[in-house]
Amino acid sequence: MRSVGRSDAGPSRSRPSHVDGAAGPSGDHPSPADATLPPDLADAARALFGDRLDLAAAYAELLATDGVVRGLIGPRETPRLWDRHLLNCAAMAERIPEGASLIDVGSGAGLPGLVLAIARPDLTVTLVEPLARRTTFLIEAVERLGLTRSVRVFRGRAEEAAAGSRDREPLTADIVTARAVAPLDRLAAWCLPLAVAGGRLVALKGASAAEEIAEHAAAVARLGGGEPELHRCGVDVIDPPATVIEVVRERVIGPARKKGPKRSRGGRRRGTQGRDR
Numbered sequence: 618m619r620s621v622g623r624s625d626a627g628p629s630r631s632r633p634s635h636v637d638g639a640a641g642p643s644g645d646h647p648s649p650a651d652a653t654l655p656p657d658l659a660d661a662a663r664a665l666f667g668d669r670l671d672l673a674a675a676y677a678e679l680l681a682t683d684g685v686v687r688g689l690i691g692p693r694e695t696p697r698l699w700d701r702h703l704l705n706c707a708a709m710a711e712r713i714p715e716g717a718s719l720i721d722v723g724s725g726a727g728l729p730g731l732v733l734a735i736a737r738p739d740l741t742v743t744l745v746e747p748l749a750r751r752t753t754f755l756i757e758a759v760e761r762l763g764l765t766r767s768v769r770v771f772r773g774r775a776e777e778a779a780a781g782s783r784d785r786e787p788l789t790a791d792i793v794t795a796r797a798v799a800p801l802d803r804l805a806a807w808c809l810p811l812a813v814a815g816g817r818l819v820a821l822k823g824a825s826a827a828e829e830i831a832e833h834a835a836a837v838a839r840l841g842g843g844e845p846e847l848h849r850c851g852v853d854v855i856d857p858p859a860t861v862i863e864v865v866r867e868r869v870i871g872p873a874r875k876k877g878p879k880r881s882r883g884g885r886r887r888g889t890q891g892r893d894r
């Protein structure tokens with residue numbers, strides 16, 4: 618069994634002051650967001666993060682420092698952390714119902730799962746990531762941002778999370794998110810088993826989202842998914858808006874059945890007499 622790195626041990630002693638409601642972006646003191654956020658993105662960031670903007674800025678700072686040093690984010694990404702990463706991911710929040718449970722598959726350095734946990738304190742978030750270097754960063758980030766009550770980290774693959782083990786129930790959630798993890802057919806195979814019946818996969822995709830739907834809709838249906846839908850998020854807030862593909866888990870498909878013994882032309886199993894069932 619793979620190890621499970623949980624981070625739900627209550628508030629961290631090292632949590633930053635802004636979590637306790639120290640001066641926010643509109644307060645009297647300079648805030649972390651004032652220092653790191655490009656001025657032309659400030660309105661969008663305020664619209665998407667609201668009074669959690671300083672927490673988002675603290676996460677951006679972590680990505681730009683520890684995230685780069687540990688090789689989780691390329692140094693060339695730091696000038697575009699807000700527009701390409703934080704704002705895009707936060708825009709997905711409009712597709713997620715109030716109070717939902719959420720599993721983020723292949724979180725990497727926390728995108729989009731940690732961003733959504735920052736923007737939406739009403740969510741309960743599980744970050745699923747197989748690589749130890751990444752889960753170590755995630756666990757530390759969750760503690761430093763004071764998010765231990767709403768976010769936990771599962772080290773393992775999505776398939777393992779969905780399968781459960783002798784010591785652990787299978788993980789499930791209302792919403793399963795993913796960004797930059799796999800094409801839609803593979804994503805559906807990994808993510809739909811993690812959604813409750815009627816729950817949804819919400820995958821952040823790029824410009825080729827419509828082609829992906831055309832290519833993989835049949836595979837998604839075989840996996841128990843409904844018709845994939847394309848939605849634009851953050852319209853009038855970010856430019857361009859974020860594109861997501863959503864798939865509802867309409868049917869619960871069990872594990873692939875093993876092939877039975879070959880049947881003869883008459884419908885009887887080879888080597889059996891009489892009963893065919």
Ligand SMILES: C[S@@+](CC[C@H](N)C(=O)[O-])C[C@H]1O[C@@H](n2cnc3c(N)ncnc32)[C@H](O)[C@@H]1O
Pocket residue numbers: 722723724725726727728729745746747748751773774775776795796797798807
């Ligand atoms: C390209 S990174 C994207 C990370 C992050 N979602 C982002 O947008 O920056 C893909 C991530 O998916 C993870 N991954 C790959 N296969 C996976 C699986 N079957 N289950 C869960 N995570 C997986 C990898 O370890 C990696 O961290």
